[in-house]
Amino acid sequence: MPLIVQKFGGSSVATPEKILKAARRAIRAQQEGNQVVMVVSAMGDTTDDLLELAAQVNERPPAREMDMLLSTGEQISVALMAMAIHSLGNKAISLTGAQIGVKTDASYRKARIKSIETSRMRKLLDEGNIVIAAGFQGIDEDFNITTLGRGGSDTTAVALAAVLRADACEIYTDVDGVYTTDPRVVPEARRVSRIGYDEMLELASLGAGVMHSRSIEFGKKFDVPIHVRSSFTDQPGTMIVAEPERPDMAVSGAAITKDEARITVEGIPDVPGTSLEIFKRIADRNISVDMIVQNVGESGKADVSFTVPRNELDAALEAVREGVRIVGAAGITSDDSVAKVSVVGLGMARQTGVAERMFRALAAAGINIQMITTSEIKISVLVRRDEAQKALRIVHQEFELDKEPTTPIEPWTPKSSQSDAADVIARLQGINMEDLTIDDIQLDSKQSRVTISGVPDAPGIAAKVFEQVAAGGVFVDMIVQSHPTSSGEATLSFTVPDEQLVKSVEVAKQVAKSLACKEVTSSPAIAKLSVSGVGLRTHTGVAIRMFKALSDAGINLEMINTSEVRVNVVVDGAAGERGMKQLQQAFSDVMR
Known part of the structure; x- marks a missing residue:
């Protein structure tokens, strides 16, 4: 059965109404014949509110305790999302990073993922559940709660898609895809249908706020197709894969x-x-x-x-x-x-x-x-x-980045090579998933x-x-x-x-x-x-x-x-x- 990972950012789950809307989207994907894992961020400005609360208690709080505090934002979201899916008549179960088995190093506030256990998620999916995973968090080898830092929920989603060998990783956000530049600065910016991993890595590092570099690195390293979509519309969004929409174009963004x-x-x-x-x-x-x-x-x-x-x-x-x-x-x-x-x-x-x-x-x-x-x-x-x-x-x-391509864009099709799959599995069995990898x-x-x-x-x-x-x-x-x-x-x-x-x-x-x-x-x-x-x-x-x-x-x-x-x-x-x-x-x- 196909498996899809869906990630919903803070703006996409900021209110009960938006949580219910996200729940319906996940249910629809399951009814279309897919197993579904949801990765959910903290609601709206919850993380900022927690940071402010900590500052009122201690101007320099210990990093370990900050991770303990900040992880609660995602725990609220996943529990509410599970309740929403139950209210709509479907099965769901929420899991923290620790319950999933997201193992990280001990770098509080900016931990790196070392490994992810899949057996519990597989069992729950096979039982017909929509699995709702808390993004942004894991545990170190001493069972301390850690957080992954900026873009951590995106990183969680792509990492889960990698270890589960998902057919797609859908990133739902408040924009409807990746644009040739920031449309808030250049209103005529155009949404691209497809962009290469390397191009997206460069743009992400340059301040393109759609996704964080770490999640793109995971996608490239483990060959995960990433689909950036709007939480609020059914626009087709942007695929982040190996090949851009127009390899012959000198500049794409x-x-x-x-x-x-x-x-x-x-x-x-x-x-x-x-x-x-x-x-x-x-x-x-x-x-x-x-x-x-x-x-x-x-x-x-x-x-x-x-x-x-x-x-x-x-x-x-x-x-x-x-x-x-x-x-x-x-x-x-x-x-x-x-x-x-x-x-x-x-x-x-x-x-x-x-x-x-x-x-x-x-x-x-x-x-x-x-x-x-x-x-x-x-x-x-x-x-x-x-x-x-x-x-x-x-x-x-x-x-002329505002202009649509004049020649037809070749549709993207997923790879099916067994040798490629074997290579990815071998890389997943490395010591740490986020280790530096030199290609050439x-x-x-x-x-x-x-x-x-x-x-x-x-x-x-x-x-x-x-x-x-x-x-x-x-x-x-x-x-x-x-x-x-x-x-x-x-x-x-x-x-x-x-x-x-x-x-x-x-x-x-x-x-x-x-x-x-x-x-x-x-x-x-x-x-x-x-x-x-x-x-x-x-x-x-x-x-x-x-x-x-x-x-x-x-x-x-x-x-x-x-x-x-x-x-x-x-x-x-x-x-x-x-x-x-x-x-x-x-x-x-x-x-x-």
């Missing part, structure tokens, strides 16, 4: 991350291990680093810039100052009035000129780009926060680097560079623009295929001369090392492990950029093979 702060460390000695000294201290404080940009050094010195959550800037600066004292950097600057604007799409890995279009659109609007970083499926720029919403609307319009470690020795130094800090510079590069038919892979130094100048580097280096240098020199830049340098002997996988966003130590492995081998990092699914570094070409072996060894315990 755009997003802004407003609450960012930027830190720049200037004049770092350009030797192995310096980046590690900085970032390991930040990781020790469990601060999430997002946009890392390190460019090619000059005169034995390099600059590295990165973004952190705005509310963690002070703690991050404290950590950075420790690292600066050790490595002997020249200084630190920071800015808490910045925002990140990004475009995402699987198709951009196969098309030229995508970055140029984005940069040109922003330049035409007079918006200055402070930093640039790219991955295979994402381009991110840092701009002033007060210009971020305008920038989002501009790039959304530039890539790659070495690309067929690229060259072009660097323009002394780039003026003014709107339109990047647009002019890449407009000329795109006109020459050059395919640009990795773009890194460092934040301008105190002198008001930046460094812009990009990588191109080896056979296009000469043409790229010619273009760069022409542009540099017209813009009065300092100089153009290049290297035909670079190696790009990449680590990709599932969990890079929520396991903050991936970049650190990468930097340490290369530092231990005496390999210097020339360039760094990061995304939600990949960390890229550029090193000297002669060190490529050795770097590849070091990374394979460093990540051998988490390789898929």
Whole structure:
């Protein structure tokens, strides 16, 4: 019999009327011949109310007791949902995370799922019950109640769908699917019928509030199709699966991350291990680093810039100052009035000129780009926060994301391969379900680097560079623009295929001369090392492990950029093979 997991968020169960409506939806799914597991969040603002109540009793309550308190919100919801289903003449039973057997680690307020027991749920389903599971919670090995942190109910739902090998995981919320961007900011945003896991991971990390990154990571890791739907209508919603609706589209979505702060460390000695000294201290404080940009050094010195959550800037600066004292950097600057604007799409890995279009659109609007970083499926720029919403609307319009696809969209069909199923089952039998999983470690020795130094800090510079590069038919892979130094100048580097280096240098020199830049340098002997996988966003130590492995081998990092699914570094070409072996060894315990 088919099995469906249905998750209802807090807004979907905020009142008795909404609870009854959700109950009817679950009953209808069961009457259509499915076994049904419901995952329910706390009602409406219950969690916020509990947090406020705790603060009135203790300004710094113990984390264990907070989990004990917060877990009660979901327990109220599941009991009421079971009562509602009984009142409609159907069988249901409510279960807490502990009763299900959701085993977690002991990290209160942000626990990770280690395993889930399925036997009790299977028995209850076979007896004709709708099983109602409390989201957001589990127990550690000492039977202490733990909570999963932000997005925990989504994570619970996708995790249950994985272990039960459900046919679908339906996420019911107050929106009717995933949009090309936030429709509250850009009213013409379009709902997409289907989006890829990697695209959704990038958008989720960029502030697309429909789902949290952890739940998408579960979906990708265990091949769970996720269906985002409205609680209040029968709109078809959006499927989150491996393949997007239009693999040929360069850009499928755009997003802004407003609450960012930027830190720049200037004049770092350009030797192995310096980046590690900085970032390991930040990781020790469990601060999430997002946009890392390190460019090619000059005169034995390099600059590295990165973004952190705005509310963690002070703690991050404290950590950075420790690292600066050790490595002997020249200084630190920071800015808490910045925002990140990004475009995402699987198709951009196969098309030229995508970055140029984005940069040109922003330049035409007079918006200055402070930093640039790219991955295979994402381009991110840092701009002033007060210009971020305008920038989002501009790039959304530039890539015509409001328009429906002109060619028919191939319908999505679930996989049925026995080998794929066996692979998923093998991964489910790992030590911890939320362990970091590295899919691939790659070495690309067929690229060259072009660097323009002394780039003026003014709107339109990047647009002019890449407009000329795109006109020459050059395919640009990795773009890194460092934040301008105190002198008001930046460094812009990009990588191109080896056979296009000469043409790229010619273009760069022409542009540099017209813009009065300092100089153009290049290297035909670079190696790009990449680590990709599932969990890079929520396991903050991936970049650190990468930097340490290369530092231990005496390999210097020339360039760094990061995304939600990949960390890229550029090193000297002669060190490529050795770097590849070091990374394979460093990540051998988490390789898929």
